[in-house]
Amino acid sequence: MVKHTGRPGYLQIADDLRAQIRGGSLAPGAPLPSTAKLAEQYDASLSVVKLAVGVLRTEGLVIGQQGKGVFVRDAEEQPPAADSTSEVAELRAAVQDLSLRLAKVEEQLATSTTHRSGRGSR
Amino acid sequence: MVKHTGRPGYLQIADDLRAQIRGGSLAPGAPLPSTAKLAEQYDASLSVVKLAVGVLRTEGLVIGQQGKGVFVRDAEEQPPAADSTSEVAELRAAVQDLSLRLAKVEEQLATSTTHRSGRGSR
DNA sequence: CGAGCCAACTAGGTTAACTATGTTGCTCAC
């Protein structure tokens, strides 16, 4: 990274992208430049760019779609944030439930099919 | 990582630690085990543990202090709005992700093995 | 006895390489 402000590079990039999103320069639905482009643009390594994007993903500001790109999340599908406590509890329960079911079904899939067929693709 | 649920290892660890924090098993102010300990405990590489802790740091659940350790943040000193929104966003993303994968894997299971099964589940 | 140094342990940051997986567009055979 360029600036030597003491703030780590991946956070600087994350800050910058966040500002562009909040500022509207990166509209909802718009794709971020690719990892490689960002790396070149900020004169950073691929790794720090990936870290930066990871931060934004964790924050829920962007959504990464494998094979396609990373897109700015729509404001509407973001935080209603009504009363979060109950919602958080509910979501947490849902996650736990889904994880369990997934684990179970995936295990069964692994034991039942050893070859794993052509995996559909498009 | 142990479980092969499809959910990435660093998120599994982050989930687990988050649950311990929310559940009170890791009280505010208490230190998390060191990176090395966690790596051994979860049978994961140092890298994924660092990623997991990084997620919790971005979420504001813990605060890392270089040279000392990583400590659970006090609930009061948490930024309520920002924190809950980001967490809701993250949980929502997790639900979406899990649902998608579950659907995919269940479909695969249905097509590859037409009989098999007991387990009613849903 | 006390001051200072040093070794061990801690988190944090950076980079690079490899793998997996998904998407898209082009080409080529038919």
Next chain:
DNA sequence: GTGAGCAACATAGTTAACCTAGTTGGCTCG
């Protein structure tokens, strides 16, 4: 012209290595 297949490019995850820097406790030396 259509479809299959492939190459190129995308994100995502994992691992490993190296470096920085802060903290702490013990040990040595004056």
